[in-house]
Amino acid sequence: LVAMPGLVDAHVHSKHTLLRGGAQDVPEIEWMNRGLGPLAAESDADDRVAGARLGVLEATLAGATTVGEYADRVGDLVESVYRPFGTRVVAIETINEVREDRSDLGPRELYEFDRDRGERAFRRANALFDDFGDDPLVTPMYGPQALDMISPGLLEQIHEAARERDAGVHMHVAQGEREAIQIEERYGAAETTVSVLDDVGLLGSDLLAAHCHGTTPAERERMVEAGARMVGCPSSIGAIDGIVPPMAHYAALGGTVGLGTDQAPGPGHHDMFRETRTAAILSKTDATDPTAMPAWEALALATIGGARALGIDDRVGTLEVGKQADVITVDTTAPAVAPTVDRPFHTAVPNLVYSATGREVRDVFVAGERVVADREFLPADADAIVAEAQDRATALFERAADDWRAAGSELVDHVDAGRL
DSSP, X not given: OEEEEXXXXXXXXXXXXXXXXXXXXXXXXXXXXXXXXXXXXXXXXXXXXXXXXXXXXXXXXXXXXXXXEEETTHHHHIIIIIHHHTOEEEEEEEEOOSOSOOTTOOTTSOOOOXXXXXXXXXXXXXXXXXXXXXXXXXXXXXXXXXXXXXXXXHHHXXXXXXXXXXXXXXXXXXXXXHHHHHHHHHHOTTOOHHHHHXXXXXXXXXXXXXXXXXXXXXXXXXXHHHTOEEEEOHHHHHHHHSOOOSHHHHHHTTOOEEEOOBOSTTTOOOOHHHHHHHHHHHHHHHHTOTTSSOHHHHHHIIIIIHHHHHTOTTTSSSOOTTSOOOEEEEOTTSTTTOOOOOSSSOOHHHHHHHHOOSTTEEEEEETTEEEEETTEESSSOHHHHHHHHHHHHHHHHHHHHHHHHHHTOHHHHHHHTTOO
């Protein structure tokens, strides 16, 4: 067995795990509003909790000891999922000002802002610090969803509150064509997400920017110079946008980079070993350079990189005296990673990054407490979690069928052609 730091899944929307398989293989411009949207709109509170339970179960069994959970009413998931499971969580309250159902909007139609909705979410974000500030396994963080989904005034309020609390601001930044079009229409053809954030003074060390695949090299240099951190989700962005997030370039510039699995619809999983392999392979492919994102760098992004990105590297990310005992053991005799040798050099790191599937994880400890023992999830009945998710997903997809079809994504044509 290899003992190593627990993996840090730094950007997750686990409630959408119930919708796994429901939104993929469509143009990026359709994915959110016409693909995911009609399904997500039919999710109720119990569906969201069931999805989160399944997602966090999957992540934990695959070696994640910390999850950056990005959700509206994230406190409900902390109470219903993370605390019962004993999983460390950075709880990020989603704050946006647009209506949830946007399936009727054309690509260049601006989202209408509802300031009351944004203010309610902002209050929930502030309440996290009172509700969970003393919990050693819960770290609150602010989550303005994206620049195209929030007004500058509220965004400035959020950053001010974060600075007063010495907290982080986790935001989707330059995440595709849909966002770029909204920014052009709202702020002007010459503007981008990064340029607007820079202009209003919100590009700083409190910012954790997710995705960033719409940034230019010069913009990434500016972000690193300003101290902004980045989290890349290569499986998600590769599947939804057909683009490789600029993780390798950002790290090469000296920036802090973590990894996340994002949401299950699209990339399909919450398995950080798979995500680490994807980060390494896609970075090499993107650079046409087999030395890009070597195994040791990819594994660092999945551990200490994620901890630094989330601002908790004083507690987790490495195994050393003074930190929390977030530890996993991995079976290196499993067929997918064997043989593993230590002379004339150690092959454990490349084998874990390029060959592990997550099923080799045997034990998981969070703050010294064992939550997985020989592949058995101790806090809850794993089979019951899967069964509930199956029942709820079946009912939800049935409820959403007409609206999903009316939204008219390309996936409808594939279904009608008998491909799905």
